[in-house]
Amino acid sequence: MHIKPNIHFLLRVLLLVFSACSTPDDTAREQEMAAEEGHEEGTVRMSPAQINAIGLKLGPLQNRNLTGTVKVTGELEVPPQSKASISATVGGNVQEIKVIEGDRVRKGQTLALLTHPELVQMQVDLQEAASRLQYLEQEYNRQQRLYEQKVGSGRDLQEATSNYNTNKAQVEGLKSRLRILGLNTGSILSGRIYQSVPVVSPLSGYVQKVYMNIGEYVSPQQQMLTVVDRSQLHADLMVFEKDVANVKVGQKVSFTVANAAGREYTATVYNMSPAFEEDVRAVHLHADIEGSTESLIPGMYIEGRIAVDSTTALAVPEAAVVLEGDQSFIFVKTGEVGAEEAHPAEGNTTGATEAPAQTAGKAWVFRQVPVVTGASDSGWVEVKLQQQLPDxxxxxxxxxxxxxAEMGKGNTAHAD
Known part of the structure; x- marks a missing residue:
């Protein structure tokens, strides 16, 4: 009859005995385990010192007007019409070089002088041929008059005509050759003999390269100088196949060059190549550069962005997004807890010792939220939420x- 009450009494006594034998460390361990069991997966706590050390800032998801961009690379180029490779039209020795690399020159300006005995002989041949032509012209006119008066024979007129036309062609040929060399044939026929031949620039621009030295013999067609008209400088860019559909004539390009990394230039797309570069699966596009190009040089490597279609979307600063594997995440604040409930101070590797006033005594709790990123513009990036968040x-x-990184340390600690 009294067995059941006695059993209850004995159980109470045993419970009191075990409670008295437990230590404070055991109690703390039980509380720590309970706290860990209550720690939500995918969250991280930042202590006031950690918040202060990284200058953590909060803000809402914002609806922003973002302009999508396509990243491109390339170099600065000039069209073929704006670059001249100047060579010698006749062999000769370099007598004088009148320019150096970087000099600005105008069209028709003498860049160098060549000399060779054959140049003198060509001028002498022209003078002799022109003198003989005068005699043959007179003979031709005389024979024509005699023939018209039925005094001269037709054979004599034909011979005079042939000799006259042959010599005339010879004179015109010598004149053309000397004009190509840049010599004044009128002065030569007046008795002047030029000792040297000028090498002139076919366009206005800058001397890019000089390939000759004083006294050097240059053969016909040998390249001597390169002159470039930089006023027609443009951006030659490569657009990969996946981005071609988003690019069209008239779009704006922002780019930088290596020698002026802090300055951004603007250009407008005016031409797209209709053919692919097979090895890289990309197409060339050309863009006119706006503003001054004085500090830009053909051949410079450039990196740029082409502004494509605009969109209005939820966005956060680029520094708010982290990529882990193939998934992007942002962190949303879910609450605050007392600093003693946050990660221990020795777990803070930032070296900070003081918390900012607004976080004094409080740790911030964040939840990892997966997102899909989209267009980016001026430091902001579009985010598409995979789960609804409050406004x-x-x-x-x-x-x-x-x-x-802090979340990873927490997961490792829990695993231990």
Whole structure:
């Protein structure tokens, strides 16, 4: 009859005995385990010191007007009509070089002088041929008059005509050759003999390269100088196959060059190649550069972005997004806890010792939220949410990589 009450009494006594034997360390361990069991997966806590060390900032998801961009690379070029490779039209020795690399020159300006005995002989041949032509012309006119008066024979007139036309062609040929060399044939026929031949620029621009030395013999067609008209400088860019559909004539390009990394230039697409570069599966496009190009040089490597279609979408600063594997994440603040509930101070590897006033005594709790990124513009990136967030949600605007690293340390600690 009294067995059941006695059993209850004995159980109470045993419970009191075990409770008295437990230590404070055991109690703390039980509380820590309970806290870990209550720690939500995919969250991370940042202590006031950690928040202060990385300058963590919060802000809402914003609807922003973003202009999508296509990244491109290329170099600065001039069209073929704006670049001249100047060579010798006749062999000769370099007597004088009148320019150096970088000099600005005008069309028709003498860049160098060549000399060779054959040049003198060509001028002498022209003078002799012109003198003989005068005699043959007179003979031709005389024979024509005699023939018209029925005094001369037709054979004599034919011979005079042939000799006259042959010599005339010879004179015109010598004149043409000397004009090509840049010599004044009128002065030569007046008795002047030029000792040297000028090498002139066919266009206005800058001397890009000089390939000769004083006294050097240059053969016909040998390249002597290169002159470039930089006023027609443009951006020659490569667009990969996957982006071609988004690019068209009239779009704006922003680009930088290596020698002026802090300056951004603007250009407008005016031409797209209709053919692919097979080895890289890309097409060339050409863009006119706006503003001054004085500091730009053909051949410079450039990196740029082409502005494509605009869109209005939810966006966060680029520093708010972290990529882990193939998935992008942002961190949303879910609450605050007392600093003693956050990660221990010795777990903070940032070296900070003081928390900012707005976080004093409080740790911030963040939840990892997966997103899909889209267009980016001026430091902001479009994010497409995979789960609904309240309008009042506060996002970590920076330090996303710090947050995911801290989360990784927490997961490792729990695994241990």
């Amino acid at each position: 009042s949600a506060q996002v970590a605007y920076n330090g996303a990589y710090n947050l995911i």
